Amino acid sequence: MPKDKEHNLSFTDKFCSDIIKDGMFYACTVRSKIESGRLLSVTLGDDYADCKLITAKDIPGENAIDFNGTKVPLLCEDEIHYIGEPVALVVSSSMKNAQKAAITAKIAVELKENDTNENDIIDYERDLHYGPCFIMESGQAKGIDARILEEKIILQKNWTYDLSPQYYKENCGAFCIYDGKQLTVNTTSQWLTKLSDAISNITGVAEDSIFINKTKTFEQTTNSLYMTPVVACQCALASYITKTPVSLIFTRQEQNDYIFCHRPITLNITTGSSETGKINAIKIQADIDSGYGNLLAKEIADRIAIAAIGLYTIENVSINIKMHRTKKVPLSLDLQQMDAAAFFAIENHISALATKINTSNFYITEEKEYKSLDYKYFILPTEIREMNIDADKEGQINLNLESTLSLIKKFSNVHIDENGEEHYKNESIDKYIHYNRRMLSRTIKSENQRPSPFSTPLRGIGCAVGFEGSLFYGTSLYNPNLSLEMTLETNGNLTIHCPPISPSIKNIWTKTITEQLSIKSSNIKISSDFNLNEESLIPEGLSSNISVMTRLIKKCCEAIAKRKEDAELPFTVKKSIRGSQKNEWDKELFTGSPYNTCSFAFVSVEVELDPCTYEDKIKEIFIIINGGKIVNETEAYITIKLGVQKLLCSLNKNAEIDCDNINIEFINSEEESCQIGELLYKTIPAAYTQALSQILGDTVSSIPLAKEDIYKILTSSNLQNTQKSSDTQVIQEEKNISKEENDADKNKTE
């Protein structure tokens, strides 16, 4: 219950599923088992006569929640739009009965004929073209396909990303108590600002009689943003109708199917580049199954597009991302990893390009199978990256590319000037400057190795670059204006007015405040008394962004430092970060700086494969991060290490992959602190698959992999190599025969 009636929002660190009350009931959702049709009726089995069934007809008010102009229905009323759509609620005194009743409920539907027009609806399309090849010349533009064909090296690949890390935390849900006058809603929802408004519209209970108690939340996915408020409203409805406390908590299966609903994302990339690796034209296409009614379809598509073309300066670009509406649950991605598929695709593509350039320069001579390597023609993936990043040029998307370049140079350390002097040499990471050496040695070895159960373990190494952007300006779902208030009290204490924060974030803020205002950490308090109409309450997964909030803390501290000598205590300061103006990020033209801050990472992964069991192990992961000022290096280190451990559980379908050697370095600077927690998901998967590609002698273009997939790639690659050798042998034999014939003819003539 809220402490004070004036504040109709409160926070608790209890879990929603742990809240109980005498006489409470349990609610479960009845879901559609078909993807389309007209809903006629829902009835419960005879065994569940004591359960209460609630359908759309029982809703006293509006059957919808408004998310910034988009209405999401609470319960299906007429037309079923996707498989799993909520059609009714079952309420019972026993949770087991409610669950069984929901599963066995009879749903009468009128099937519709499959309307072909419905099959290909594009919810959103991001279509972007720029470059000289699109300029009209003599009434005609060349186009990207023609431009690509002009290049010497053309590479086309499909890259499929289907990683979905497992989280076993509390399921989404709500617990509501309506006593006839007051409605208290305990919810895991992150969307709090409009929640009481929505509940009031649905139930008819006055807004000032609705109190929201926000419980602990773990969900950080796109579906959780708008499904948890829907669940809260459904639970409030059930409590309002039954006049009893009601708990509605998703089962684990529902959590997996609706909150973590992940589907593979495939990007098709075609590049045209010179022999030296300079990419002059790129075409990227993706058709993504967005599901039905995906409120973040636009944001997902835009962020994928930005990640695909943001890092590299390419003259001619064509990118087309289509979000297809299908009759499935909306696609759900982690809020901070929406663009991970794009990084996987582009980074792997760069590495595949290096392989293609290098193999196209090998040729067979009569003396040896391979000409000795001429390093002028041997190009490393890091060199291709450096070549295609032009930090000085202002591109369509403006990120701090100087950061990326400096990262790559620090890591690869191959930048040697005409005097033979090395640049960007960093003493502390000298021992790690072996990426290029290892890359070369693995490449040479992999050309010759024929794995057998008696071979030594096979090794490969891959690398990837990625960035993590904070506070995306291109969103349409919420207004990205954040503000923070701080009060300097009469007794010298400092109060920060914000929702509850984790101990690690509190450490970081405390350190910042202590440095700037010389206030002891014990005198810094957090106050979470809010009203629901506060503008700053954007969804928690977005507002708890460390880089933005740390900036706000600093701004508030500066303001307090200026005023504290003259102003009377207590006084409050409020500082804001506004969403970008048009000159920063233009949503329509898709140009500018799309994020408030950006952090960068370079990762190399060395993999070892047992040729007998086909089990892989990661020998070493090396990560170097440029995240601006690292306020607490220990916390940052732990965050990254934990992220790696979580990721290693999902790279392989069968089992967790081991890695004993994880090296993490930060490039500490005085720039704004940036979010760094999700950089790994944008870099490690690509580096891992590149390493596997090197081992297997064939491109690994999807993730995650199972042992069986590795075996198939390895055996088909061996077959190709065997075929190649036998072809070579045939050519050699023919040449020998022809040489013998020539010699015989020569002797005859003589």
Added chain:
Amino acid sequence: MQIKIKLNNKNRIINASYDESLLSILRKENCFSVKCGCEKGQCGTCTVLVNDNPVASCIIPVGSLNSTDDQNLVSIVTMEHFESYEEFKDISKGFKDAKISLCGYCDSAKIFTAYSLIKKYYRPTKEQIEASIKYLQPCCIDNDTFMNGIIYAVAANHRREGKAANEK
């Protein structure tokens, strides 16, 4: 079916079907420290002590714990009761020294794993700790920090019990 167990040091008779999971029975008994996770015995969020050994309660059918001998009932301890143990104080101290702040959902998994190591080994080696924590789902802290927490907990336990450094 009536099932006789000793729950948090109190003899109890539970009415449940034989195959109902221990997890759901414990939550019905208001033992909310036992959390619902994977429900496959993999994540550890439902860990409880059964006869002083940590087990995943989601995969234990409660009927298998029934005992006809009232003097030797199966003992089940959840975090609610474990907080009164001296070892819990050692573990809390150790985790605090290692600057571990748990999320609240995986507490029982981590704390009971630490307890089992303290009970089993006088001074667990790094390899022994790694073998114990290997199958826990990475949640809110990384493995190295968790290992440090266990080592500090062992040290706190030795200090409290007045064990000499070379005692075995």
